[in-house]
């Protein structure tokens with residue numbers, strides 16, 4: 681009798697272990713399934729176990745296969761710059777276009793370069809509509825992008841943010857109100873819709889560039905105190921404007 685009871689107890693223990701292991705196994709895989717919107721939307725939960733193995737691991741390898749973008753250095757080479765003596769602690773995001781002079785094709789790179797030269801300004805990086813990243817000024821030097829302004833929490837940066845920042849220009853056009861200094865309401869309304877705002881390729885390139893810069897400059901903290909829009913420093917500026925979707929930047933979602 682004792683032996684039978686012992687065997688029964690053993691079987692019960694094994695069953696409990698198996699049940700326990702199953703529930704752990706499920707918890708581990710439930711999360712990726714929920715995140716894959718299309719999967720959870722299209723399939724009944726009761727079938728999810730069968731689908732787990734095939735789908736839970738697919739998103740990551742695809743991401744890893746993405747190629748690093750090539751950074752162009754020719755087009756904007758040699759823009760205005762000066763010696764840097766300050767620590768790099770900030771990134772400033774801008775938009776620029778040639779919409780004043782060319783409302784049908786405001787993103788011709790030669791025109792953008794001429795604007796930089798005519799106004800004596802520059803930026804370290806310019807991101808084209810197709811996501812091409814152009815390096816114009818080496819990060820070790822100061823580019824002239826932020827101008828005069830003040831920054832909350834950094835009183836010593838008054839009119840001196842260029843010394844402490846990396847400037848990134850996105851080729852883009854803001855809202856009608858933001859552009860009212862440059863074009864009339866009628867001219868704005870006549871713009872092709874795909875010229876307005878920013879492209880998916882630009883967000884993708886900007887995310888890659890931010891990862892790259894942050895890895896090399898630990899004093900730039902990945903938050904909105906250290907990664908700012910031009911208008912947050914200079915009240916006379918309105919870029920990158922209301923159409924710029926900060927929430928699409930990876931550092932915002934950590």
Ligand SMILES: [Zn+2]
Pocket residue numbers: 773774775825910917919
């Ligand atoms: Zn700006």
